[in-house]
Amino acid sequence: MPLPLGHAAIGLATYELSAGTSAFRRWKRFVFIVLLANLPDIDVLIGLFFRWDGNAFHRGPTHSLLFALFGGLLAYYAGRYWLKILTISYRQSALLIFSHVIADAVFTDAPVSFFWPFELYWSPGHSGWTDVIHSIIFDGFRDGWIVLGCAVGIVLSRFVRRSLEPTRSLPQVIKK
Numbered sequence: 001m002p003l004p005l006g007h008a009a010i011g012l013a014t015y016e017l018s019a020g021t022s023a024f025r026r027w028k029r030f031v032f033i034v035l036l037a038n039l040p041d042i043d044v045l046i047g048l049f050f051r052w053d054g055n056a057f058h059r060g061p062t063h064s065l066l067f068a069l070f071g072g073l074l075a076y077y078a079g080r081y082w083l084k085i086l087t088i089s090y091r092q093s094a095l096l097i098f099s100h101v102i103a104d105a106v107f108t109d110a111p112v113s114f115f116w117p118f119e120l121y122w123s124p125g126h127s128g129w130t131d132v133i134h135s136i137i138f139d140g141f142r143d144g145w146i147v148l149g150c151a152v153g154i155v156l157s158r159f160v161r162r163s164l165e166p167t168r169s170l171p172q173v174i175k176k
């Protein structure tokens with residue numbers, strides 16, 4: 001499954017492609033994008049805190065289209081009025097959260113609760129604190145190919161953007 005590193009890379013590429021500007025220019029915006037791209041996995045923390053099992057509520061309501069739309073709205077207002085991040089729209093906030101759901105659905109076999117509340121899936125098995133921490137620290141390298149793919153996507157999008165920019169002409173010096 002994509003881990004925080006992979007989701008962060010996908011989120012950064014999603015922002016760059018949707019905004020047409022670099023996600024790396026401002027640190028506050030960068031951190032915000034990484035957090036939004038990982039927000040659906042807050043259900044792992046909830047499971048760990050309340051059931052001592054990261055899988056207890058994993059891939060439920062937070063991995064749905066509705067959560068992306070609603071969470072995106074809250075994130076948009078929090079970003080704009082609390083954190084003063086003015087360059088992330090509501091559409092982008094929802095898209096960043098939704099990029100996580102799509103990535104989980106595409107890169108793993110276990111289903112996500114895409115159309116919750118009309119469908120609901122939970123992640124199978126048990127995952128304690130040490131399993132989750134071990135997975136984040138030691139299994140992150142498995143996301144290397146996702147990071148690489150996103151990096152290529154970002155570089156290509158910058159290349160296309162630059163080539164589409166109107167050519168700038170040097171100021172003409174009019175000699176009289």
Ligand SMILES: [Zn+2]
Binds near residue numbers: 040041063100104
């Ligand atoms: Zn997830």
